[in-house]
Amino acid sequence: xxxxxxxxxxxxxxxxxxxxxxxxxxxxxxxxxxxxxxxxxxxxxxxxxxxxxxxxxxxxxxxxxxxxxxxxxxxxxxxxxxxxxxxxxxxxxxxxxxxx
Amino acid sequence: xxxxxxxxxxxxxxxxxxxxxxxxxxxxxxxxxxxxxxxxxxxxxxxxxxxxxxxxxxxxxxxxxxxxxxxxxxxxxxxxxxxxxxxxxxxxxxxxxxxxxxxxxxxxxxxxxxxxxxxxxxxxxxxxxxxxxxxxxxxxxxxxxxxxxxxxxxxxxxxxxxxxxxxxxxxxxxxxxxxxxxxxxxxxxxxxxxxxxxxxxxxxxxxxxxxxxxxxxxxxxxxxxxxxxxxxxxxxxxxxxxxxxxxxxxxxxxxxxxxxxxxxxxxxxxxxxxxxxxxxxxxxxxxxxxxxxxxxxxxxxxxxxxxxxxxxxxxxxxxxxxxxxxxxxxxxxxxxxxxxxxxxxxxxxxxxxxxxxxxxxxxxxxxxxxxxxxxxxxxxxxxxxxxxxxxxxxxxxxxxxxxxxxxxxxxxxxxxxxxxxxxxxxxxxxxxxxxxxxxxxxxxxxxxxxxxxxxxxxxxxxxxxxxxxxxxxxxxxxxxxxxxxxxxxxx
Numbered sequence: 001x002x003x004x005x006x007x008x009x010x011x012x013x014x015x016x017x018x019x020x021x022x023x024x025x026x027x028x029x030x031x032x033x034x035x036x037x038x039x040x041x042x043x044x045x046x047x048x049x050x051x052x053x054x055x056x057x058x059x060x061x062x063x064x065x066x067x068x069x070x071x072x073x074x075x076x077x078x079x080x081x082x083x084x085x086x087x088x089x090x091x092x093x094x095x096x097x098x099x100x
Numbered sequence: 101x102x103x104x105x106x107x108x109x110x111x112x113x114x115x116x117x118x119x120x121x122x123x124x125x126x127x128x129x130x131x132x133x134x135x136x137x138x139x140x141x142x143x144x145x146x147x148x149x150x151x152x153x154x155x156x157x158x159x160x161x162x163x164x165x166x167x168x169x170x171x172x173x174x175x176x177x178x179x180x181x182x183x184x185x186x187x188x189x190x191x192x193x194x195x196x197x198x199x200x201x202x203x204x205x206x207x208x209x210x211x212x213x214x215x216x217x218x219x220x221x222x223x224x225x226x227x228x229x230x231x232x233x234x235x236x237x238x239x240x241x242x243x244x245x246x247x248x249x250x251x252x253x254x255x256x257x258x259x260x261x262x263x264x265x266x267x268x269x270x271x272x273x274x275x276x277x278x279x280x281x282x283x284x285x286x287x288x289x290x291x292x293x294x295x296x297x298x299x300x301x302x303x304x305x306x307x308x309x310x311x312x313x314x315x316x317x318x319x320x321x322x323x324x325x326x327x328x329x330x331x332x333x334x335x336x337x338x339x340x341x342x343x344x345x346x347x348x349x350x351x352x353x354x355x356x357x358x359x360x361x362x363x364x365x366x367x368x369x370x371x372x373x374x375x376x377x378x379x380x381x382x383x384x385x386x387x388x389x390x391x392x393x394x395x396x397x398x399x400x401x402x403x404x405x406x407x408x409x410x411x412x413x414x415x416x417x418x419x420x421x422x423x424x425x426x427x428x429x430x431x432x433x434x435x436x437x438x439x440x441x442x443x444x445x446x447x448x449x450x451x452x453x454x455x456x457x458x459x460x461x462x463x464x465x466x467x468x469x470x471x472x473x474x475x476x477x478x479x480x481x482x483x484x485x486x487x488x489x490x491x492x493x494x495x496x497x498x499x500x501x502x503x504x505x506x507x508x509x510x511x512x513x514x515x516x517x518x519x520x521x522x523x524x525x526x527x528x529x530x531x532x533x534x535x536x537x538x539x540x541x542x543x544x545x546x547x548x549x550x551x552x553x554x555x556x557x558x559x560x561x562x563x564x565x566x567x568x569x570x571x572x573x574x575x576x577x578x579x580x581x582x583x584x585x586x587x588x589x590x591x
Binding site for chain 2: 008015018019022028031035038039041042045046048049053055057058061064065068071072075076078079080082083085086087092095096097
């Protein structure tokens with residue numbers, strides 16, 4: 001049986017990839033994907049904990065987080081479409097009216 | 101099963117239910133009747149706010165007894181602490197709705213979605229104040245944040261607003277990732293996500309686990325973003341500058357208070373055993389937040405951006421109170437958040453009034469001559485700015501006084517000194533606006549901004565805010581008595 005630590009490490013690695021991706025990428029859509037990756041890494045962590053703690057709570061949390069992630073993605077894409085109508089770009093470096 | 105059923109208590113979530121119902125009604129009115137009953141949106145929403153406030157105030161034992169009432173399998177708690185914060189949120193939302201009436205007409209954006217999002221955002225904040233379980237807190241945070249992302253980009257034809265929304269969205273959901281990861285690690289170590297159960301577990305098992313400390317650190321990052329504390333503040337100036345002015349006022353008061361409510365509940369109630377680990381970190385964050393916020397605010401030309409940095413600095417003051425903890429510390433957090441809601445939303449009411457179509461008049465230099473053309477508004481603006489700077493006899497002064505005396509009492513002498521020095525620095529940029537209003541003449545008379553968003557509702561909002569600021573400053577004892585009743589059971 002795979003140990004809890006293996007799952008936690010995988011979760012941590014995926015979360016870090018997502019976090020670095022948000023900071024490093026310039027394409028808004030890829031940033032969205034990286035945010036989803038972060039949330040799914042958390043889901044994996046919670047499910048692993050839930051399995052090893054023998055508690056069902058964690059499974060419910062994961063459904064909540066998936067719902068939140070879906071809602072977030074919907075609003076995020078809507079915002080991107082609103083922006084795209086004013087300025088056809090998805091590059092976050094070109095979205096720079098306010099500075100200072 | 102019976103036990104589960106009996107713990108469902110509709111009266112415990114009645115204020116939230118009223119707000120959700122009003123939000124849905126507003127959406128339905130637009131869906132069924134189109135924009136024919138456009139004026140009713142605001143009335144229905146304000147009615148909902150009033151109803152929710154009434155339910156909060158009349159719930160059994162409100163501000164009289166220290167009873168802590170758990171429901172929904174210990175996931176929901178109604179105590180005076182949550183009631184007090186709920187009133188702050190409702191005041192903030194109510195004032196914002198009054199401010200935005202004419203503004204939305206001017207921008208041709210009088211739609212039901214604005215009101216529905218405002219109400220749902222308020223529900224999210226109320227969930228954060230009342231949740232006794234980490235996942236419930238997370239759901240509250242997300243309900244609040246997702247509504248705010250949409251509100252920040254509400255004037256969707258304006259590029260600035262789009263930009264604010266996308267920046268807020270990216271950094272906000274990035275922060276949510278950290279928050280939920282912290283919650284996951286705490287759940288994993290303690291085996292539960294209920295705040296009282298976590299406290300019991302840690303009191304028994306001790307708090308040595310590295311995973312737990314990591315979870316706590318991730319929570320600090322998450323809440324640091326939500327309260328716009330340095331070094332997690334970079335989204336705030338851009339978002340505050342780009343979002344529609346009424347929304348900026350709204351999001352600098354309510355959501356910040358909500359984040360502090362959840363922060364206090366988690367750290368004081370669930371994780372007090374880890375205190376030695378978080379005290380130094382929060383000390384550092386508090387000092388950085390005050391100093392960076394105030395110093396960068398000195399050079400801002402855009403008044404919304406200036407108030408964004410000022411809002412960062414104010415989060416620093418609240419963190420000082422958070423560190424001081426204890427009775428006095430928590431009193432001052434509650435008191436300060438109430439005062440801050442009045443003074444900041446009041447200031448944004450005046451900004452909204454003078455901003456003009458498309459928000460073109462938001463520079464400090466645009467305020468030259470306002471003191472003679474709009475004397476009442478200028479007087480109110482000066483009052484709010486004096487209060488933000490902490491000059492007596494205003495609520496801001498009493499709030500700061502309580503915070504710094506709590507810090508001194510707990511032995512955080514240096515923190516108090518740094519805080520006082522910071523509020524001296526802040527006087528400079530607040531007074532700059534007053535000086536522009538009264539002592540500088542515009543090049544042409546037409547250069548003085550017109551009161552384009554002036555409406556009876558906005559005047560009412562300014563008067564309520566001014567009354568709040570003054571009465572908090574002149575008669576603090578009545579409020580302090582109420583705040584003292586709001587102590588948590590864990591004190």
